[in-house]
Amino acid sequence: MVASTLSEVARLAGVSPATASRVLNGSARTPGQDIAERVRAAAESLGYIPNAQAQGLAKSSSGLIGLIVHDIADPYFAAIARGVQEAAREQGRMVLLATTAGAPADEREAVAAFAARRADSIVIAGSRSARPEDGEGNTELAAELDRYCRNGGQVAVVGHAVVGASSTEGYHVVPVPNEDLAAELAAELAVSRDDDFVIIGGPAGLFTSDDRVRGFQRGLADAGLPPAEIVRTGFNRSGGFDAGVALAARIKASPEAGDTSGYAKRTCIFAVNDVMAIGAAAALRSEGLRIPRDATIAGFDDIETLRDFRPALSTVHLPLEEIGRQATRRAAGMIGEEAAPSTITGHVTLRRSTEGVLPSEGISRMLPTDS
Amino acid sequence: MVASTLSEVARLAGVSPATASRVLNGSARTPGQDIAERVRAAAESLGYIPNAQAQGLAKSSSGLIGLIVHDIADPYFAAIARGVQEAAREQGRMVLLATTAGAPADEREAVAAFAARRADSIVIAGSRSARPEDGEGNTELAAELDRYCRNGGQVAVVGHAVVGASSTEGYHVVPVPNEDLAAELAAELAVSRDDDFVIIGGPAGLFTSDDRVRGFQRGLADAGLPPAEIVRTGFNRSGGFDAGVALAARIKASPEAGDTSGYAKRTCIFAVNDVMAIGAAAALRSEGLRIPRDATIAGFDDIETLRDFRPALSTVHLPLEEIGRQATRRAAGMIGEEAAPSTITGHVTLRRSTEGVLPSEGISRMLPTDS
DNA sequence: CATCAGTGGGAATGCGCTTTCCCAACTCGC
């Protein structure tokens, strides 16, 4: 990467590098009209492109925002990334991407790499975890973040704080009301239902999953229902599929006929995110079960690409893009912490996948499906 | 962003900055054991993180890969981005993201920004366009890329070369066999069918769309069928939806009864990408039409998140992740141009959305659906 | 014992830019 330099431009324009610098970048001092014109012409003719590395070095700031996600191809993260990207653009910065599959060790490495590049701020979108095997990794990640913040860096993390992070200056958390929303979802599903509730959760210790599980159980309890059974599996589509296969076997093994109350009890499945729900639905289908006839299912996130899924998936809408945007703005100091402590809200969106369909149940709410 | 510097480490270790630099980064010369240990200890205790900007400036290379996509939340680009990210990791580089919505002016700007950051290579994933309104923008983009290449940069573009780019040193294209695969799809769909074929295409001038349209028509022609009508719309889900609404009206307006041949002619819709197909399918459904009973539909890309869509979407599988990987490797000079001119292959994947279902047609191939 | 290649460390230069400081020329007011 060779390219013409500022001094070359300056020489061609017959001015000093200082002057060239002043006209080519918005300095406080603006040289005279004629000189400015000469310099600009020289720059143009030389195809001058400022060296951002050198600029960064001189100004000690890079115009970079580091973004950490588990997997950029996961629609959840992709949506957040879009928001981050958008906010970055507003700020005139560029985003530096790192994918870590949720491994704290990789995340630590990514933070170090961002720090090395002197990123102005870091946004961590990946769900936090408190799993025992992540303990050491989390500690090191927290230490790395701490160091980054001490050096003046800004960190925003989505959902939960990193385990062990002492909230120093420059450390922000964008809270996501996972628990409350899950409770709300449970409440809505519990209305005039007495289905068997089952939760397909991610690995224990994954905060996002745990919050949603806890919230759902709370909602059930508030409705006077017993806690749902929890099936733990991978936090992705294939995890949902596996769980779905297992559940399908059980649903088929306990036919309605066995029910003493005289009418069918359906299984209502709550998968802690949409892609898991889709996986589970696919599994049920492949086992010959129909939704919502033989079982109902709900997810979480309201992934855009899944909106046209059939049967339309009941879920909890989360403003993912806004979450990304807000995290990015917060890390840039554009949102006062105290001014707006938490502005992320979602809402339960019931669609066909949890509709009541059994005549014997005596209830059949027709819920609107969008578009 | 302040942080401890190399000289601080050197001073603490009681050596010169030169020596510290040699031990802390894989230099050709390796200082003695004891000294190295002292330096490493000093660095550790100071929490030293090398300043990548300064390193880049000194070595004139940045370890950065620029990635240009239309929209990172679009699953097509997200999948490619995953491949790019993966390959970047292999190379020990980081990826810098830019989204442009396909506007050449924005793309030019992104290239300039990457050049300013002295990115080692640039991967352009967005589909190229030859629309008249993009003419000027394309010229400027080509010029910018040219300059970047002349300065030693490496560019890889997915699909088609940028319009007007003179293929200088360091300019690579990863060809995607859109046309051939579309022809193949048409051929498969044309087998023992005499449906009315309709193509939902993107804006004229968008290469990816045009290639697929052209290929599909060729496949139809090769099968002895007349060319399909083309409906042009936006290259995204909502475009597909709009087109679907229009088509639904027509399908409903021309009932089977009107057919002189005595049996029903279905409309077979080819949408030039999966999300458009999904949009169209949603529109048909909302108009009360069923797929594949009242119309069949096929897409292109085989987006992972859409695999569980119902009815399962016939499409053309493209190894998106591999495309991203390969583009990135090529730009890094890891793949000889001549050695492997084109290794991207896809395959037609027929699923339920194009199944024959009308008894009157006398044909009802049961095609396997995956999972 | 003197010379020489070889080794291991440091001084110094430069990567491309920003920014402070400095100085010449100029404008203004009395």
Place this chain on the structure above:
DNA sequence: GCGAGTTGGGAAAGCGCATTCCCACTGATG
């Protein structure tokens, strides 16, 4: 018309690091 204030440009000192060159010292060789 002259000093004070102002303007506009340049010189130079870094920003943090890699790297070339140089030097002192070692052990081997004739």
